[in-house]
Amino acid sequence: xxxxxxxxxxxxxxxxxxxxxxxxxxxxxxxxxxxxxxxxxxxxxxxxxxxxxxxxxxxxxxxxxxxxxxxxxxxxxxxxxxxxxxxxxxxxxxxxxxxxxxxxxxxxxxxxxxxxxxxxxxxxxxxxxxxxxxxxxxxxxxxxxxxxxxxxxxxxxxxxxxxxxxxxxxxxxxxxxxxxxxxxxxxxxxxxxxxxxxxxxxxxxxxxxxxxxxxxxxxxxxxxxxxxxxxxxxxxxxxxxxxxxxxxxxxxxxxxxxxxxxxxxxxxxxxxxxxxxxxxxxxxxxxxxxxxxxxxxxxxxxxxxxxxxxxxxxxxxxxxxxxxxxxxxxxxxxxxxxxxxxxxxxxxxxxxxxxxxxxxxxxxxxxxx
Ligand code: ATP
Numbered sequence: 146x147x148x149x150x151x152x153x154x155x156x157x158x159x160x161x162x163x164x165x166x167x168x169x170x171x172x173x174x175x176x177x178x179x180x181x182x183x184x185x186x187x188x189x190x191x192x193x194x195x196x197x198x199x200x201x202x203x204x205x206x207x208x209x210x211x212x213x214x215x216x217x218x219x220x221x222x223x224x225x226x227x228x229x230x231x232x233x234x235x236x237x238x239x240x241x242x243x244x245x246x247x248x249x250x251x252x253x254x255x256x257x258x259x260x261x262x263x264x265x266x267x268x269x270x271x272x273x274x275x276x277x278x279x280x281x282x283x284x285x286x287x288x289x290x291x292x293x294x295x296x297x298x299x300x301x302x303x304x305x306x307x308x309x310x311x312x313x314x315x316x317x318x319x320x321x322x323x324x325x326x327x328x329x330x331x332x333x334x335x336x337x338x339x340x341x342x343x344x345x346x347x348x349x350x351x352x353x354x355x356x357x358x359x360x361x362x363x364x365x366x367x368x369x370x371x372x373x374x375x376x377x378x379x380x381x382x383x384x385x386x387x388x389x390x391x392x393x394x395x396x397x398x399x400x401x402x403x404x405x406x407x408x409x410x411x412x413x414x415x416x417x418x419x420x421x422x423x424x425x426x427x428x429x430x431x432x433x434x435x436x437x438x439x440x441x442x443x444x445x446x447x448x449x450x451x452x453x454x455x456x457x458x459x460x461x462x463x464x465x466x467x468x469x470x471x472x473x474x475x476x477x478x479x480x481x482x483x484x485x486x487x488x489x490x491x492x493x494x495x496x497x498x499x500x501x502x503x504x505x506x507x508x509x510x511x512x513x514x
Contacts, residue, residue: 147300181338182379226290286306301331306322364380398410
């Protein structure tokens with residue numbers, strides 16, 4: 146059992162650099178939690194504080210209910226996998242994996258059993274006699290994971306463990322690390338700046354920016370109900386489209402107006418804007434590329450949400466097309482079916498699904514609805 150709790154954790158570096166600001170999070174036993182955010186947002190620093198590699202300026206960190214602020218890293222019952230694998234080049238894979246157990250004076254036959262078991266899980270049994278330099282990047286990565294597994298830690302900490310792998314291998318390793326989490330039934334805390342990794346592996350993701358948590362929730366909730374503009378833009382690929390729009394009321398209808406275009410909002414969103422006094426004000430509208438359609442049936446069924454767009458780039462991806470268009474003066478991406486012939490320079494009509502439109506306050510950037 147290993148929960149990890151962070152209470153009002155702050156990390157300041159020299160020169161009063163606040164790397165992590167008032168971080169509060171309860172990570173439950175067996176969770177696969179992901180810290181995600183752009184470079185410099187404080188992910189690694191938070192992970193290193195949990196690992197005991199970085200002192201905490203203020204606050205409390207507990208692992209498995211025990212306050213560990215003053216507990217040394219080696220006594221925290223954690224294992225960390227780093228970006229650069231940190232394998233010992235002069236040792237074989239077996240020796241690399243056995244090293245921590247040897248330090249603990251574990252009996253030889255027990256070491257052997259643990260290493261073989263981990264090697265089997267990771268499918269690296271055939272490489273146990275090789276040195277790291279005779280392995281591919283993906284194989285080295287598995288050895289680094291194997292070295293962590295043999296210690297049977299309460300918590301696995303991983304800092305961008307796949308950043309040195311190519312895209313295809315990263316895809317494979319994503320599946321393997323998820324599988325590993327299911328097999329080991331331990332708590333995983335994983336740092337990445339890659340939103341795809343966050344979305345596909347985590348049971349919950351923690352989106353961070355400038356040392357602050359922006360949102361903590363399941364990948365699906367963060368994707369569908371982002372708390373603010375930053376989260377909405379950071380999670381999802383291609384990115385959510387944003388546009389400044391004016392909220393207007395015509396009788397009972399509430400529209401979002403931009404230039405010559407306008408979108409009629411569904412009842413609930415309309416009432417929310419009205420209740421919160423946004424009529425006549427500018428807000429930011431967000432629409433994901435998959436909620437923009439060019440097919441006739443959508444242009445018909447969503448007739449009061451159709452906009453005119455000029456095609457600037459057509460990205461053919463086989464199963465779908467990413468249309469980079471301009472609506473008024475704003476760039477927009479639509480993910481559409483590759484059925485229609487669309488050329489650069491065409492003026493086309495696009496329907497935006499109003500039930501999937503996100504609306505943000507212009508000043509606070511918080512989600513209104
Ligand atoms: P990346 O994805 O680039 O690794 P990150 O989100 O992991 O970024 P951190 O490495 O945690 O970010 O850094 C958070 C902030 O703290 C940054 O502004 C960084 O410059 C600063 N920082 C990190 N380590 C130190 C240090 N030892 N001394 C001073 N400032 C530091």
